[in-house]
Amino acid sequence: MPYNIIATAEADHGHQARRAFCQTLASVPHLPKVILPTGSSPAPFYQSLRDHPSIPSFSYLQLDEYLGLDVRDKRLFSKWLDRDVLNPLNIQNRMIFNSAANPDDEVRRILAWYKQHGAADMAVIGIGLNGHIGFNEPGSSFDSRARVVTLTPETIAANQSYWNGGKVPTRAITLGIADLKEVEHTILLVRGAAKAEILYRALHGPVTPEVPASYLQQQRNLIIVADRPALAMMP
Ligand code: F6R
Numbered sequence: 001m002p003y004n005i006i007a008t009a010e011a012d013h014g015h016q017a018r019r020a021f022c023q024t025l026a027s028v029p030h031l032p033k034v035i036l037p038t039g040s041s042p043a044p045f046y047q048s049l050r051d052h053p054s055i056p057s058f059s060y061l062q063l064d065e066y067l068g069l070d071v072r073d074k075r076l077f078s079k080w081l082d083r084d085v086l087n088p089l090n091i092q093n094r095m096i097f098n099s100a101a102n103p104d105d106e107v108r109r110i111l112a113w114y115k116q117h118g119a120a121d122m123a124v125i126g127i128g129l130n131g132h133i134g135f136n137e138p139g140s141s142f143d144s145r146a147r148v149v150t151l152t153p154e155t156i157a158a159n160q161s162y163w164n165g166g167k168v169p170t171r172a173i174t175l176g177i178a179d180l181k182e183v184e185h186t187i188l189l190v191r192g193a194a195k196a197e198i199l200y201r202a203l204h205g206p207v208t209p210e211v212p213a214s215y216l217q218q219q220r221n222l223i224i225v226a227d228r229p230a231l232a233m234m235p
Pocket of ligand 1: 036037038039040041042063064077125126127128129132133134135
């Protein structure tokens with residue numbers, strides 16, 4: 001599938017991501033259902049949204065969440081999104097995962113929700129150094145749906161900086177690659193030289209569950225907003 005690359009300067013990345021996001025929101029004829037990620041990749045994008053909060057409204061759908069935390073724990077991804085985007089933009093409709101619920105019951109609830117409401121209209125995603133998307137680690141089937149996953153040591157190490165020396169949970173709930181494939185519009189945010197190799201492999205290497213992000217090669221309506229260091233290996 002052809003995709004659209006928006007190459008940005010570091011300083012302009014958030015602004016360009018917001019433009020692509022707002023244009024896509026405006027193209028959806030109903031209240032868009034939007035998946036948003038946490039992590040460092042979307043930070044400038046969220047900053048730009050906070051700087052210009054008057055944008056079309058949307059419903060937020062959670063992408064992934066640690067398991068086993070109290071629902072008030074500030075380290076929950078849902079709280080992160082609340083602080084960075086949803087509260088500043090006054091987004092009221094939120095489909096979030098309950099970290100403290102029985103994991104199997106929670107997965108059943110999420111699957112039932114998607115059966116009733118259908119796929120998201122848009123997914124904004126980041127890519128992990130190992131090619132993961134959400135918490136779909138290497139080896140995740142492209143047919144996978146929302147489920148409980150065990151995090152790889154690499155992902156635990158990558159997330160350690162958000163835990164102030166505390167122990168990063170080892171289990172999480174994530175939407176699956178099949179959930180992401182059903183989305184009409186996808187915006188991939190990529191920043192920094194460290195992501196150059198995995199971005200290249202995801203878009204130009206074999207399409208394989210060993211690189212979960214390689215599903216993007218077959219994805220319709222894909223926009224990649226990437227700074228120049230992240231694009232260094234792209235043809
Ligand atoms: C977070 C998520 C992860 C990140 C990925 C990149 O909700 O789904 O897949 O998008 O790990 O993380 P950063 O942006 O911190 O490099």
